[in-house]
Amino acid sequence: MNAITPREAALSVRGLRKAFAGVPVYDGFALDVKRGDILAIFGPNGCGKSTLINMAAGLLPADAGEILYDGRTVDEVRIGYVFQNYREALFPWRRAAENIRYPLRRMGLKRAEIERRLEALVADFRVRFDLNAYPYSLSGGQQQLVSIMRALAVEPEVLFLDEPFSALDYETTLSLRTLLQQVLKARKTTTILVSHDLEESIVLADRILMLTRRPTLVADDIAVELAWPREAATLSAPNFVAIKARCLDVFTRAVAGA
Amino acid sequence: MRGILVPAAGAAGFVALWWLAVLLRLADPVLLPSPLETFNDTAKSFTQGPLLHDLWRTVTRTVLSFLVACGIGVPLGLLLGAKESIYRAVEFVVDFFRSTPASALFPLFLILFGVGEGTKIAVAAFGAALVILFNAAYGVMNARRTRLLAARVMGASPLRVVFDVMLWEAMPQILVGMRSGVSLALVIVVVAEMFIGSTDGLGQRVIVAQSLFESGLMYGVIFVAGALGYLLNLTFLLLEKRFIHWAGK
Known part of the structure; x- marks a missing residue:
């Protein structure tokens, strides 16, 4: 499923490198995000999830590599960014x-x-x-x-969400993410979501990128083939539970494997 | 109502103590006239003497030096705050002169500006400008990083970020600087009126009253100067409250 042709990619990352104080966070990282997709990025603390979207949004310079929006740099496109x-x-x-x-x-x-x-x-x-x-x-x-x-x-062209619900209570989070998925899907907005809530990542995403500890690599790339709109019942659907189990398994290994 | 009654009671208590001290003859009546005598002498100087003119001169000088100080302190503070490395380089100099008693600079300013209005306003403006600059710079340096990033992501140019975010972020601190600045300007203006070639102003009136043993008037002018300082401070507090509605929220 992850064979994304160049024309389909709203965002392409190639050979990304970034180090903090000599410690590499990204060392040759690559990613393609399909137009209209909602991609959730999930990984252990400090693996550089926010660093990745900050570099993509042009808020943080990368040491090397390219981040292109259909061939253009971030300065040439309109992006949206929602801060935590x-x-x-x-x-x-x-x-x-x-x-x-x-x-x-x-x-x-x-x-x-x-x-x-x-x-x-x-x-x-x-x-x-x-x-x-x-x-x-x-x-x-x-x-x-x-x-x-x-x-x-x-x-x-791409909307970045950096843990947008983490400061909100559960009730508010539920209603806001229901509303958000409807709007994003209706508008076909390509979205990258960073979240530390696995349930939220699965509910909102077309695809989940599981990251390892530093230096960060893709531990798993999981398609979330759940029907839209996703509602409260989705949280107990068998394939939701299966995806969550797989993610948890990958996550445990990614954390342990450091 | 209660908010006015309590401080009014305190002020009345102060006047009562003063009166008591006069009645008990704790001091020579020439040195300590009664509150009533002070009031009468002051009122007379307001209506028939030069006090109203003096007050006006002091207010004008203070406001003028404050405006000059803002004109220099705010833009320079914003600029230095935006470039933290430059601010760190000049911080010591700013701090040093901010801590230097402005009255010690009178002789220097007399050489630079001569004996006249210019000197009084220049010294007061210099003192106030440093306070305002310092606060503006800190206001900018403490600007929320997220807000600056948010503006950048939304396509604001660096200049727009300065005017749309940094200036606003620094505004509460700038107003604090202005409040301290205007108080300092008043202090310097009053001292300058006493000692550098003045014929009018509250400072001049105090020292003339003292040398002529018009102690009732002397006390009165001190209270007028106090009231002026208090009102200036209050004005800025109200401005902060009304204008910086988002502060602390």
Whole structure:
């Protein structure tokens, strides 16, 4: 299943190298992400999951190798990035709606187009809270939803999610990820999710990349062939349980094998 | 209501103690006039004497030097804060002059700017600028990294990051710097009015009143200067509260 032709790849990583203080994290790493896929990256702590997406998003320079979006560098494409810490990622001096409009203004879009996109997002995510509020007066789930809307507003070629739900309670996480998978699938947004929650990774992903400890390699590359939309019942479906068992097994070996 | 009553009671207590000290003749009446006498002398100087003009001059000098200090301190602080390596290089110099009593610099500024308005404003502006610069630089250096990265990912140019994120991130700290800066400017202006070629201003009025043994007026001018400092501080506190609505949230 992982034979992705170059035309199908939204993101291609080749020969990636990165070391921190002389300790290699990535040493010749390669990856292709198919357009429209949701890829979850899962691995032991410190294996460089966030490092990988930060390099892909252009937030961190790679030591060597190339990361291309259909042949273009990150500076030439629009990407979206949702940070783990929504409190520190949103601009608290701007209202929620202004936060979402911000990247669109940077793109130089016309006011009508900006409003059209904002309204589309509000409809897609069925937003019922007041977007004219300042972020700090919203709940954690609402703030992270605003972050996600802000990242999706630019209609990114690839959306990066760095542990987007880890600071939220379980109830909020469940409703937010149900909403997110619907929107991502409807918009066919290529997404890379970093998560330390295995259940979340499986529920949200088309494909799970299991990583080893440093220097990081692919321990397993698992297709998640579960029907969309995935609901609460999915969590107890036999193939979900089977995938989870396989992932856990790989994970245990990846951690032990260090 | 309670918020006003308690401090008002404290102030009334202070005046009562003062009056008691006068009634008990704890000090020579020439050195310690009664609160009423102080009030009358001060009110008279306001209505018939030069005190209103003095107050106006001190306010003008303080505001002017504060504006000059902001004009220098804020942009320079932002710039230095954004380039932390440069700030580290000048940090010692900034800290050194920030710690130097501005009054020690009077002779130097007299040479540079001559005897006149320019010197008073320049010394006060110099002192206040360093405080504002220091706070602005720290505000920028303590900017949340995630927010800077978020702006970059959203396609903001380095210059836009400075104006759209760093400036805002530093804003609470800049206002703290402005509050300390304006207080310091007032202190320096009042001292400068006493000692460097002045004919007006609160500092001049205090020292003239003292030398003429107009102790009622002297106390009154001290209270006027105190009230001015208090109001300036309060203004900035209210500005912080109203404008920096997101602080600490």
